[in-house]
Amino acid sequence: MNIQALYVYPIAVGDPPLLNAGGLHAPYALRLIVELVSDDGISGFGEVPGHFKTRAALEAVRPVVEGASPFHLNDILNRIAAHLDVEDNRGDRPWDSRQAVHVRSAIEVALLDLQGRMLGRPVHELLGGKVRDRVEFSAYLFYKYEGAGGELGFHTKSGLTGWAQARQAAALDPDGIVAQARAMCDEYGFKSIKLKGGAFPPDEEAAAIHAMRAAFGPGTPLRLDPNAIWTVETAIRIGRDLEGVLEYYEDPVRGQEAMAEVRQALDIPMATNMCTTSFGDLPGSVALGSEDVILSDHHFWGGLRPSQDLAAFCRVFGRGLSMHSNSHVGISLAAMTQLGATIPNLTYACDTHYPWQEDEVVAGGQIHFDDGCVEVSDEPGLGVEVDRDELARLQAQYEACGLTHRDDEVEMQKVEPGWKFAATRY
Ligand code: GKR
Ligand code: MG
Numbered sequence: 495m496n497i498q499a500l501y502v503y504p505i506a507v508g509d510p511p512l513l514n515a516g517g518l519h520a521p522y523a524l525r526l527i528v529e530l531v532s533d534d535g536i537s538g539f540g541e542v543p544g545h546f547k548t549r550a551a552l553e554a555v556r557p558v559v560e561g562a563s564p565f566h567l568n569d570i571l572n573r574i575a576a577h578l579d580v581e582d583n584r585g586d587r588p589w590d591s592r593q594a595v596h597v598r599s600a601i602e603v604a605l606l607d608l609q610g611r612m613l614g615r616p617v618h619e620l621l622g623g624k625v626r627d628r629v630e631f632s633a634y635l636f637y638k639y640e641g642a643g644g645e646l647g648f649h650t651k652s653g654l655t656g657w658a659q660a661r662q663a664a665a666l667d668p669d670g671i672v673a674q675a676r677a678m679c680d681e682y683g684f685k686s687i688k689l690k691g692g693a694f695p696p697d698e699e700a701a702a703i704h705a706m707r708a709a710f711g712p713g714t715p716l717r718l719d720p721n722a723i724w725t726v727e728t729a730i731r732i733g734r735d736l737e738g739v740l741e742y743y744e745d746p747v748r749g750q751e752a753m754a755e756v757r758q759a760l761d762i763p764m765a766t767n768m769c770t771t772s773f774g775d776l777p778g779s780v781a782l783g784s785e786d787v788i789l790s791d792h793h794f795w796g797g798l799r800p801s802q803d804l805a806a807f808c809r810v811f812g813r814g815l816s817m818h819s820n821s822h823v824g825i826s827l828a829a830m831t832q833l834g835a836t837i838p839n840l841t842y843a844c845d846t847h848y849p850w851q852e853d854e855v856v857a858g859g860q861i862h863f864d865d866g867c868v869e870v871s872d873e874p875g876l877g878v879e880v881d882r883d884e885l886a887r888l889q890a891q892y893e894a895c896g897l898t899h900r901d902d903e904v905e906m907q908k909v910e911p912g913w914k915f916a917a918t919r920y
Contacts, residue, residue: 515692538608
């Protein structure tokens with residue numbers, strides 16, 4: 495019952511031309527699927543953002559993982575921490591570029607999936623059991639160019655209706671954003687809405703929030719996330735305009751000090767997945783009071799159990815807890831749902847990019863949302879099976895697309911030559 499083999503599969507999944515503070519999404523989002531196979535032939539899976547360096551780091555921990563008991567999770571993760579020799583830096587872009595946390599997360603989730611399959615128990619029971627049967631997610635809106643991603647990048651198909659049509663439509667102004675919100679909420683039943691900002695001048699993005707408020711009414715919580723490229727002055731000015739309108743204001747500025755300054759000036763809950771992103775950041779968060787809400791993310795807090803530790807911190811120090819997302823497929827969504835089921839103080843609907851993706855590695859196709867929620871599986875492990883044919887197809891797609899890591903600046907330059915990322919733009 496030991497781990498016989500670790501496999502790392504890089505995959506590319508079609509992703510539409512979504513805009514953010516860092517530039518533009520490439521036609522494919524990259525993910526790494528990790529499989530651990532026991533010597534009695536049982537497999538457990540994990541999924542993390544794809545980057546050639548993370549892939550190499552995962553390959554490098556093979557000697558630590560192979561031969562170990564999947565139930566010696568603490569020992570495996572400790573030895574991985576000691577074994578990994580990577581330079582880790584979150585970076586200044588909207589996404590998190592660290593490798594060690596992604597490696598630990600991929601291995602931890604795959605180990606828990608494997609344990610669950612060996613024991614015939616769902617992962618949520620290995621984490622202490624569920625406190626809810628459904629985990630709620632929110633609509634995640636993006637300014638975007640026309641196109642649905644995949645093979646042809648900016649390709650469009652005719653004859654589409656509903657969300658399929660809205661998913662490929664351009665959304666570059668408040669009307670486009672409201673139309674996108676309507677289509678996504680109608681399709682998935684989401685009750686809260688987040689707008690990814692940082693793409694256009696702040697007043698235009700605030701206007702889109704007001705347009706949504708007018709369209710959906712005060713009963714629909716709204717969030718805005720410019721990914722830290724605004725100045726403190728801009729964030730306070732726009733924040734005053736959005737007081738009483740936003741459910742929370744996510745990372746308008748960069749760093750705990752600036753977030754604390756904006757928080758002091760406004761009467762809006764401040765949220766982050768950029769300034770408080772690791773256990774080492776927690777003392778600063780407490781000392782400065784940099785946020786009201788932390789968006790957990792098991793991919794960069796090092797797994798499901800560390801995310802439960804983060805939830806304990808939030809409970810003790812009066813932080814609300816939400817969940818962050820990058821482009822992902824069903825293994826991540828299943829892990830987010832198993833985790834979310836176990837956290838009593840998960841006080842907000844979680845982010846997910848899932849509606850933007852079409853490709854899927856889990857058998858049976860994309861996981862279903864009912865009224866904005868994903869049902870918590872009680873099947874063994876994460877409760878999803880991997881479709882080997884689809885996995886192979888998405889690996890081939892990875893090989894063919896030529897991308898090795900995410901670089902939204904380079905993608906943006908293909909549309910706007912000379913475009914440069916600015917850590918503070920407005
Ligand atoms: O995918 O464009 C994107 C997002 O901006 C993503 O990179 C962020 O990590 O979703 C994210 C966020 O909430 O900051
Ligand atoms: Mg964010």
